[in-house]
Amino acid sequence: xxxxxxxxxxxxxxxxxxxxxxxxxxxxxxxxxxxxxxxxxxxxxxxxxxxxxxxxxxxxxxxxxxxxxxxxxxxxxxxxxxxxxxxxxxxxxxxxxxxxxxxxxxxxxxxxxxxxxxxxxxxxxxxxxxxxxxxxxxxxxxxxxxxxxxxxxxxxxxxxxxxxxxxxxxxxxxxxxxxxxxxxxxxxxxxxxxxxxxxxxxxxxxxxxxxxxxxxxxxxxxxxxxxxxxxxxxxxxxxxxxxxxxxxxxxxxxxxxxxxxxxxxxxxxxxxxxxxxxxxxxxxxxxxxxxxxxxxxxxxxxxxxxxxxxxxxxxxxxxxxxxxx
Amino acid sequence: xxxxxxxxxxxxxxxxxxxxxxxxxxxxxxxxxxxxxxxxxxxxxxxxxxxxxxxxxxxxxxxxxxxxxxxxxxxxxxxxxxxxxxxxxxxxxxxxxxxxxxxxxxxxxxxxxxxxxxxxxxxxxxxxxxxxxxxxxxxxxxxxxxxxxxxxxxxxxxxxxxxxxxxxxxxxxxxxxxxxxxxxxxxxxxxxxxxxxxxxxxxxxxxxxxxxxxxxxxxxxxxxxxxxxxxxxxxxxxxxxxxxxxxxxxxxxxxxxxxxxxxxxxxxxxxxxxxxxxxxxxx
Numbered sequence: 044x045x046x047x048x049x050x051x052x053x054x055x056x057x058x059x060x061x062x063x064x065x066x067x068x069x070x071x072x073x074x075x076x077x078x079x080x081x082x083x084x085x086x087x088x089x090x091x092x093x094x095x096x097x098x099x100x101x102x103x104x105x106x107x108x109x110x111x112x113x114x115x116x117x118x119x120x121x122x123x124x125x126x127x128x129x130x131x132x133x134x135x136x137x138x139x140x141x142x143x144x145x146x147x148x149x150x151x152x153x154x155x156x157x158x159x160x161x162x163x164x165x166x167x168x169x170x171x172x173x174x175x176x177x178x179x180x181x182x183x184x185x186x187x188x189x190x191x192x193x194x195x196x197x198x199x200x201x202x203x204x205x206x207x208x209x210x211x212x213x214x215x216x217x218x219x220x221x222x223x224x225x226x227x228x229x230x231x232x233x234x235x236x237x238x239x240x241x242x243x244x245x246x247x248x249x250x251x252x253x254x255x256x257x258x259x260x261x262x263x264x265x266x267x268x269x270x271x272x273x274x275x276x277x278x279x280x281x282x283x284x285x286x287x288x289x290x291x292x293x294x295x296x297x298x299x300x301x302x303x304x305x306x307x308x309x310x311x312x313x314x315x316x317x318x319x320x321x322x323x324x325x326x327x328x329x330x331x332x333x334x335x336x337x338x339x340x341x342x343x344x345x346x347x348x349x350x351x352x353x354x355x356x357x358x359x360x361x362x363x364x365x366x367x368x
Numbered sequence: 369x370x371x372x373x374x375x376x377x378x379x380x381x382x383x384x385x386x387x388x389x390x391x392x393x394x395x396x397x398x399x400x401x402x403x404x405x406x407x408x409x410x411x412x413x414x415x416x417x418x419x420x421x422x423x424x425x426x427x428x429x430x431x432x433x434x435x436x437x438x439x440x441x442x443x444x445x446x447x448x449x450x451x452x453x454x455x456x457x458x459x460x461x462x463x464x465x466x467x468x469x470x471x472x473x474x475x476x477x478x479x480x481x482x483x484x485x486x487x488x489x490x491x492x493x494x495x496x497x498x499x500x501x502x503x504x505x506x507x508x509x510x511x512x513x514x515x516x517x518x519x520x521x522x523x524x525x526x527x528x529x530x531x532x533x534x535x536x537x538x539x540x541x542x543x544x545x546x547x548x549x550x551x552x553x554x555x556x557x558x559x560x561x562x563x564x565x566x567x568x569x570x571x572x573x574x575x576x577x578x579x580x581x582x583x584x585x586x587x588x589x590x591x592x593x594x595x596x597x598x599x600x601x602x603x604x605x606x607x608x609x610x611x612x613x614x615x616x617x618x619x620x621x622x623x624x625x626x627x628x629x630x631x632x633x634x635x636x637x638x639x640x641x642x643x644x645x646x647x648x649x650x651x
Binding site: 257258 | 453458481483484485489491495496498512560561
């Protein structure tokens with residue numbers, strides 16, 4: 044485009060041409076309206092679909108759980124009051140959900156005591172300390188770690204972590220909570236790290252400059268300004284990781300064992316809620332008896348736990364939010 | 369007018385307004401006020417881009433020095449070297465002399481943490497921490513000093529009073545600082561900066577995001593602070609420079625074009641570029 048002024052005749056010709064363009068037919072308004080309403084209903088439909096799926100899953104869980112509790116051999120007090128989960132053997136049947144919850148909590152606890160601190164510290168390193176080149180290499184590697192199928196982690200736990208633990212200490216059984224917990228921890232580590240790093244990097248540079256400008260060191264800026272400012276994002280990352288650990292199935296099915304028991308000894312084999320569901324749906328029950336329905340009761344409990352966790356997460360996030368805008 | 373050539377000697381004026389060659393700037397005993405910062409032949413780069421070309425000047429103590437010039441002329445870059453804020457920018461480097469007393473500020477041995485305590489900075493956009501008003505002001509003192517609760521309360525009140533924002537915030541010291549208006553936030557940032565007891569305050573276009581009333585409040589504040597602090601302000605606002613500074617330095621394309629008493633720079637600039645700029649003919 045030249046900035047030289049147009050001559051009168053050139054200007055006139057341009058006016059003429061633009062005049063023609065402006066007289067061209069406009070788009071068809073009724074077609075536009077149809078397209079708009081079509082798009083509107085498409086969006087509504089998609090929204091409703093996700094709602095429908097969620098509601099029907101919860102409904103199935105709930106109705107089958109009711110079916111479970113309507114059986115003669117099941118009492119609610121046994122379910123929530125006992126830690127003995129023994130649904131298969133006729134004479135001594137017991138449906139104490141704590142036997143499974145404790146397994147889940149043990150594995151989750153081991154996994155989180157590994158993944159949360161390690162993930163956060165790595166995130167702080169990547170976001171605040173690492174030179175760009177290092178970050179550009181490390182971050183994709185972390186993402187690869189997140190992309191490994193969980194069944195591979197399960198094998199890894201069984202074939203590598205467990206033998207290593209047994210080499211360290213004789214007391215570990217072939218299936219044990221520690222090994223599965225470590226593998227779940229490794230699985231959750233990239234999630235924590237990646238999300239926490241996003242939260243840290245979203246903190247405006249102006250806040251770092253503010254801390255440095257007052258004579259703060261990198262450590263001061265990170266610990267006293269950046270991490271508190273990113274806390275809501277970090278808490279989200281933690282909760283997502285916890286939810287993932289609680290729901291993790293393949294690793295615990297492979298490496299944690301299948302003996303439900305309320306223990307805090309990580310050397311023992313245990314069974315988690317998800318592990319039990321895998322066992323059940325894997326064909327250990329042939330009929331539609333109480334033990335089959337117990338699977339739904341366990342699933343419903345799991346659902347309640349993750350739902351509570353999500354709600355606590357939202358509360359915590361609102362409480363800790365240090366908005367920086 | 370053509371751009372000043374690379375090796376042209378920059379004219380620095382003494383207090384009487386007579387231009388003197390920069391080489392002999394130090395040879396005017398008795399007339400010059402105490403020097404807070406001494407720059408000799410300071411050049412700065414971002415990667416391959418040279419942002420500052422051989423800047424030689426003195427920043428007088430307990431005066432307000434204004435840096436003016438069009439965007440990209442290097443004035444903010446220069447300001448950010450005074451407390452090494454440019455260290456946070458990977459590709460930034462500088463050569464030449466930048467001295468505060470007998471301390472070489474560009475030396476790698478200079479403790480930037482201590483330097484930044486002594487040379488505070490206020491940024492263009494108010495950047496209160498997402499903490500309470502009290503915690504914002506207490507942040508610096510908590511880093512550098514060991515104070516008990518009542519001493520800290522005292523210090524916070526003193527700093528907020530100094531920054532003329534105490535009256536507005538005294539009843540809500542523990543509510544979030546981000547709830548304050550832009551002008552109050554900026555005065556809070558000034559309070560935060562003086563709470564660590566600096567000798568010098570750098571202000572990087574501190575009023576460009578503020579309304580006229582807040583701008584006036586900050587200019588009045590600078591007027592009060594100048595007796596205790598050496599203030600360097602970067603501004604795009606000619607009136608602000610004219611109103612609130614003792615000395616004005618005009619930069620263009622990384623070079624110091626003219627330096628002198630504010631009144632003279634705005635009434636009788638010796639350089640054509642300075643005149644064009646202060647008259648609003650370019651930039």
